[in-house]
Amino acid sequence: MKIAGPAVAAVCATLSFWLPGEAHKGITSKFTYNADVYPIFLNRCGHCHVAGGVGPMSLLSYEDAFPWAESLRAELLETEGATADDPAGFIAAAHRNAPARELDVILDWAGGGTPEGDPAMAPRPVALRNEWTHGEPQLALPLGAPYQMPPDAMEAIQEFTWPLALSTAREANAIDVLPGTPAIVREVDLLLRTGTAAPRPLGTWIPKQNPAPLVLSPPARLEPGSTLVARVHYRKTWKYEGQPMTDRSTIGVYFLR
Ligand code: HEC
Structure with a gap:
């Protein structure tokens, strides 16, 4: 077992370096998912970013949304300038259709430790609505x-x-x-x-x-x-x-x- 000793020590050193870093990821945002971010996602993103929707991931539960913090920042910052008239740009446009104040809330939360907030305010599960939006067609x-x-x-x-x-x-x-x-x-x-x-x-x-x-x-x-x-x-x-x-x-x- 000569090799096991140093190997285990190395693994422990790595873990002790990473784990506290993750666990105590600094929370600097005053916005929380439950109180501030979820209502924006539901209102601006939720028809696409819901299980089974056209978006690749749901943003409608904390567990689904917080791992996307980095991607949210990249996506929302980079799509500036896209317009809904450009057919290829309509998704990019949807990504920045939210008013500046709402984008700021998402970006601040995503860059500020993605706090969940009060569990009592956790949203109920949301299902995709896939139905005629204008009543039955003739x-x-x-x-x-x-x-x-x-x-x-x-x-x-x-x-x-x-x-x-x-x-x-x-x-x-x-x-x-x-x-x-x-x-x-x-x-x-x-x-x-x-x-x-x-x-x-x-x-x-x-x-x-x-x-x-x-x-x-x-x-x-x-x-x-x-x-x-x-x-x-x-x-x-x-x-x-x-x-x-x-x-x-x-x-x-x-x-x-
Ligand atoms: C009209 C539907 C629609 C709306 C509304 C929409 N999205 Fe998207 N979103 C998409 C689609 C489709 C993709 C995948 C893009 C692709 O594959 O071309 C995507 C991709 C993303 C990605 C990148 C995911 C990855 O794979 O890296 C993020 C982040 C994102 N959306 C966030 C948002 C946020 C935040 C909102 C609300 C402000 C929003 N989206 C609104 C359809 C939408």
């Missing part, structure tokens, strides 16, 4: 078949079409998407094809903290025999890397009358 068009995303794919774009069985022309003023698997549905381009012309873009649906249908202004005239086209952009976060995923989203059309 026309609900589920994907013809579930899309199977292969384990090794991180991104995929799939096109789905629906010949519209309409007896008269109708004016649609909104389109919504009810994701089948919200974690991977990043963007849906909606187009309308009439006759043999190239499909006309109607707009792009994106996940949002406060989901809302895509408003068509002016309304789109759907002729009998026209075809609705949806290009669904799927993307996995690191959380689902290497896993097969399945989605069967539904497109909802709202008519003016």
